[in-house]
Amino acid sequence: MVLLNKKINLLVFSGEYDKALAALIIANSARELGAEVSMFFAFWGLLLVRNPEVSLPEDKTFYEKMFGMMTPKSIEELPLSKMNFSGFGKEMLKAMMKEEETPDLTAFLKGAIKKGVNFYGCKLSVEVMGFKSEELLPEVKIIDAKEYLKDALECDMQLFI
Amino acid sequence: MVLLNKKINLLVFSGEYDKALAALIIANSARELGAEVSMFFAFWGLLLVRNPEVSLPEDKTFYEKMFGMMTPKSIEELPLSKMNFSGFGKEMLKAMMKEEETPDLTAFLKGAIKKGVNFYGCKLSVEVMGFKSEELLPEVKIIDAKEYLKDALECDMQLFI
Amino acid sequence: MVLLNKKINLLVFSGEYDKALAALIIANSARELGAEVSMFFAFWGLLLVRNPEVSLPEDKTFYEKMFGMMTPKSIEELPLSKMNFSGFGKEMLKAMMKEEETPDLTAFLKGAIKKGVNFYGCKLSVEVMGFKSEELLPEVKIIDAKEYLKDALECDMQLFI
Numbered sequence: 001m002v003l004l005n006k007k008i009n010l011l012v013f014s015g016e017y018d019k020a021l022a023a024l025i026i027a028n029s030a031r032e033l034g035a036e037v038s039m040f041f042a043f044w045g046l047l048l049v050r051n052p053e054v055s056l057p058e059d060k061t062f063y064e065k066m067f068g069m070m071t072p073k074s075i076e077e078l079p080l081s082k083m084n085f086s087g088f089g090k091e092m093l094k095a096m097m098k099e100e101e102t103p104d105l106t107a108f109l110k111g112a113i114k115k116g117v118n119f120y121g122c123k124l125s126v127e128v129m130g131f132k133s134e135e136l137l138p139e140v141k142i143i144d145a146k147e148y149l150k151d152a153l154e155c156d157m158q159l160f161i
Numbered sequence: 162m163v164l165l166n167k168k169i170n171l172l173v174f175s176g177e178y179d180k181a182l183a184a185l186i187i188a189n190s191a192r193e194l195g196a197e198v199s200m201f202f203a204f205w206g207l208l209l210v211r212n213p214e215v216s217l218p219e220d221k222t223f224y225e226k227m228f229g230m231m232t233p234k235s236i237e238e239l240p241l242s243k244m245n246f247s248g249f250g251k252e253m254l255k256a257m258m259k260e261e262e263t264p265d266l267t268a269f270l271k272g273a274i275k276k277g278v279n280f281y282g283c284k285l286s287v288e289v290m291g292f293k294s295e296e297l298l299p300e301v302k303i304i305d306a307k308e309y310l311k312d313a314l315e316c317d318m319q320l321f322i
Numbered sequence: 323m324v325l326l327n328k329k330i331n332l333l334v335f336s337g338e339y340d341k342a343l344a345a346l347i348i349a350n351s352a353r354e355l356g357a358e359v360s361m362f363f364a365f366w367g368l369l370l371v372r373n374p375e376v377s378l379p380e381d382k383t384f385y386e387k388m389f390g391m392m393t394p395k396s397i398e399e400l401p402l403s404k405m406n407f408s409g410f411g412k413e414m415l416k417a418m419m420k421e422e423e424t425p426d427l428t429a430f431l432k433g434a435i436k437k438g439v440n441f442y443g444c445k446l447s448v449e450v451m452g453f454k455s456e457e458l459l460p461e462v463k464i465i466d467a468k469e470y471l472k473d474a475l476e477c478d479m480q481l482f483i
Contacts, residue, residue: 001468006475011320013183015243018365022335022482025446029467035475043179044243063257070244079243082337082366082401083392093450096385100449124186127261128254145190146162153167153196153317156475159333159482160183160320172481174344176404204340205404224418231405240404285347288422289415306351307323314328314357314478321344321481 003035009155010037011148015044015071016081017090017105023048023161024108031115038155039112040148041140042122045161046129048075048109049119049137056132064130075105113139120148164196170316171198172309176205176232177242178251178266184209184322185269192276199316200273201309202301203283206322207290209236209270210280210298217293225291236266274300281309325357331477332359333470337366337393338403339412339427345370345483346430353437360477361434362470363462364444367483368451370397370431371441371459378454386452397427435461442470 008030012023027037041049052074057065072078083089094104103111113119121136123144133142143151152158169191173184188198202210213235218226233239244250255265264272274280282297284305294303304312313319330352334345349359363371374396379387394400405411416426425433435441443458445466455464465473474480 001472003471003475008471008475011183013180013322019335022333022364025467026471030471033468033471035471042183061257061260063253063260067253067257092385092389096383096389096450096452099383099385100446102446102450124261124263128257128263130257145186146194149164149169149187149191149194149196150162153164153169155318157477157480158318158320159480160322161335161482172344174341174483203344222418222421224414224421228414228418285422285424289418289424291418306347307355310325310330310348310352310355310357311323314325314330316479319479319481321483 001033003030003033006035007155008035008037009152009158010039011152011158011160012039012041012045012048013043014081014161015047015078017078018080018093019161020048020075020078021105021108024105024112026159027112027117028108028115031112031117036118038118038120038151040120040122040143040151042125046121046125046131046136047071047078049121049140051135051137054135056135060130067129075109078105113137120151122148162194164191164194167196168316169196169198170313170319171200172313172319172321173200173202173206173209174204175242175322176208176239178239179241179254180322181209181236181239182266182269185266185273187320188273188278189269189276192273192278197279199279199281199312201281201283201304201312203286207282207286207292207297208232208239210282210301212296212298215296217296221291228290236270239266274298281312283309323355325352325355328357329477330357330359331474331480332361333474333480333482334361334363334367334370335365336403336483337369337400339400340402340415341483342370342397342400342427343430346427346434348481349434349439350430350437353434353439358440360440360442360473362442362444362465362473364447368443368447368453368458369393369400371443371462373457373459376457378457382452389451397431400427435459442473444470
């Protein structure tokens with residue numbers, strides 16, 4: 001089963017552990033079948049491609065600093081979209097995933113990078129949330145909504161996650 | 162960069178400030194590139210196209226009246242999909258948008274209308290929620306799920322937001 | 323109005339009453355117009371195709387048992403995605419649907435089965451959540467992410483719900 005010459009575009013809007021898993025599993029699977037994959041991270045989705053090692057609060061405004069502190073720096077800290085129960089539900093899901101020897105979110109993210117998924121960050125979201133480009137993973141290219149649309153319209157399938 | 166002859170369909174199900182922003186930014190950007198855009202507002206999505214100046218509680222049932230009172234009349238009052246913190250997170254986002262001189266949701270909605278985005282309201286949702294057609298923006302045409310599907314299937318890209 | 327030769331793929335990720343309604347109304351309407359429809363139930367979406375009559379906790383791990391107990395067995399018990407208010411909002415929606423003589427979720431699910439919508443369950447989700455295949459509706463065929471992608475890419479329209 002191969003999907004050569006096929007292109008997939010995922011707009012990742014949500015910053016939740018389970019939805020991030022879904023998006024990254026689709027992206028990894030599509031690459032394994034030979035399809036081209038673009039992921040466009042917008043709004044909360046940017047939290048998936050935050051560089052956990054870089055934080056540059058110096059030139060930020062008060063709100064930007066506060067936002068940077070209130071949001072999870074590591075993707076493993078992202079909450080669930082439901083049944084999170086202050087983190088308990090998430091830990092339960094992670095334990096259940098471990099029992100099935102399913103890789104964690106970090107492994108799927110690294111897999112996507114290694115397999116050549118194209119990572120894009122939404123320019124407007126980056127600006128509004130006050131991220132410096134160094135605070136995102138080096139693989140992330142910043143593009144605007146029009147460039148996203150151009151890419152998405154060349155794809156055979158588009159999802160908003 | 163132009164997208165003439167391209168058509169985009171957005172099913173707006175969510176009634177949240179951030180998701181509404183995402184939908185309307187995509188719609189505006191697509192129109193600026195020359196693409197045709199349909200937005201189909203269903204369920205909570207109808208709260209985006211409520212006419213803030215018209216409220217007709219007279220012929221409504223008890224539940225419909227209560228629903229009308231419990232839901233925001235203005236799109237600027239819509240909550241965030243996460244980190245809302247009883248409105249604090251939303252006000253913070255709005256302040257951050259202002260710092261970047263990003264237009265607010267109302268401006269993007271007016272822009273979409275001005276640019277000729279096609280607005281559709283889901284017939285079943287309108288009936289269940291007890292809206293009169295005068296309570297929605299005059300630009301909204303009520304259609305059913307089958308008409309939505311026919312339109313969406315003629316498009317090059319469809320998103321569920 | 324007919325949509326013969328058209329194919330629609332719905333990835334149902336959410337386990338919420340309102341989103342389930344949206345997905346099933348689209349699926350039923352598309353079938354009535356002659357289109358082929360696939361629904362791929364992943365993560366919380368699996369709660370829509372749980373067999374209410376079968377529960378097999380015997381061979382499950384501690385977490386899987388707990389998960390089975392904490393999640394609704396019947397689709398009519400699924401919460402709303404917003405304004406749920408500990409179930410009050412959901413009951414209000416159901417009452418409003420009844421006033422309009424709109425069928426409930428169970429009726430739309432049965433309709434989809436009767437009309438020949440293809441039901442797929444996500445293999446990884448089934449394993450992580452610890453479901454036995456007998457605990458899902460007999461119509462559900464278990465497939466993996468790659469099989470989902472192959473099916474979705476043959477479709478004219480794909481949504482992530």
